[in-house]
Amino acid sequence: MDLKEQIDLSRLPKHIAIIMDGNGRWAKKQGKLRIFGHQNGVLPVRETVETGAELGVKCMTFYAFSTENWNRPKVEVDALMSLLVTTINKEIKTLQENKIRLKAIGDLKSLPAKSQVELQKAIDATSSNQGMTMVLALSYGSRWEILEAAKAMAVQYKNNQINLDDFTESSFNASLDTYDLPEPELLIRTSGEQRISNFLLWQLAYAELYFTDVLWPDFRKNDLYKAIIDFQKRERRFGKTSEQLQDL
Numbered sequence: 745m746d747l748k749e750q751i752d753l754s755r756l757p758k759h760i761a762i763i764m765d766g767n768g769r770w771a772k773k774q775g776k777l778r779i780f781g782h783q784n785g786v787l788p789v790r791e792t793v794e795t796g797a798e799l800g801v802k803c804m805t806f807y808a809f810s811t812e813n814w815n816r817p818k819v820e821v822d823a824l825m826s827l828l829v830t831t832i833n834k835e836i837k838t839l840q841e842n843k844i845r846l847k848a849i850g851d852l853k854s855l856p857a858k859s860q861v862e863l864q865k866a867i868d869a870t871s872s873n874q875g876m877t878m879v880l881a882l883s884y885g886s887r888w889e890i891l892e893a894a895k896a897m898a899v900q901y902k903n904n905q906i907n908l909d910d911f912t913e914s915s916f917n918a919s920l921d922t923y924d925l926p927e928p929e930l931l932i933r934t935s936g937e938q939r940i941s942n943f944l945l946w947q948l949a950y951a952e953l954y955f956t957d958v959l960w961p962d963f964r965k966n967d968l969y970k971a972i973i974d975f976q977k978r979e980r981r982f983g984k985t986s987e988q989l990q991d992l
């Protein structure tokens with residue numbers, strides 16, 4: 745049976761978060777510069793989004809640039825920023841055709857002005873699309889996001905807009921960049937590394953983690969299918985016992 749047929753479409757993860765890792769190593773293996781790996785990381789993003797949308801996944805988040813990535817050599821940071829701008833520009837049409845809404849999370853104000861403008865254009869152009877939501881995490885760090893949410897709530901508290909009792913999981917959720925997204929149920933990280941790397945720390949609380957040795961530029965639709973099949977084999981207990989789940 746082919747992989748796609750093994751997927752139960754009624755039990756898809758609503759939100760898949762992806763740490764796209766291994767671009768640099770992929771390029772190095774071929775004696776090329778790291779940016780060649782990033783350039784070849786665009787195709788798998790497109791294929792993954794199209795495949796996810798086709799299956800009926802509601803949301804996919806891609807970790808494209810972390811707060812820590814600013815520490816990389818300037819030439820790599822510049823090349824990544826311009827790759828993002830050109831890719832977003834080129835892909836608007838595909839996003840529209842597939843009714844995909846684009847959203848970005850992270851410290852977007854720290855991006856170069858041109859990247860901010862192009863990103864906003866694509867976000868505005870696709871804002872009323874009702875299909876899948878594609879989220880780009882850009883200049884994103886989860887600790888940064890959590891601190892921003894905590895600060896925003898502290899300001900509301902100081903201004904007597906909320907009480908201490910209003911500090912709840914759901915109000916905190918509503919203060920995060922991901923306030924309008926379902927919780928990620930599946931996290932995929934490529935390249936064999938098994939870390940979360942400051943990605944969606946709050947949101948991933950109950951997510952299933954899936955690690956594959958495939959380097960991001962080699963990630964294709966079958967790799968996504970494999971991750972979803974693996975997800976569907978797991979028993980998600982949310983702190984309950986197996987027996988309690990069977991009784992539901």
Ligand code: FPP
Nearest residue numbers: 764765766767768769782785786808828831
């Ligand atoms: C991690 O690989 C990858 C990144 C830091 C950048 C990801 C960016 C893309 C795939 C470009 C296109 C994306 C979009 C959304 C347009 P790494 O460089 O850390 O690899 P390494 O661990 O092998 O060094």
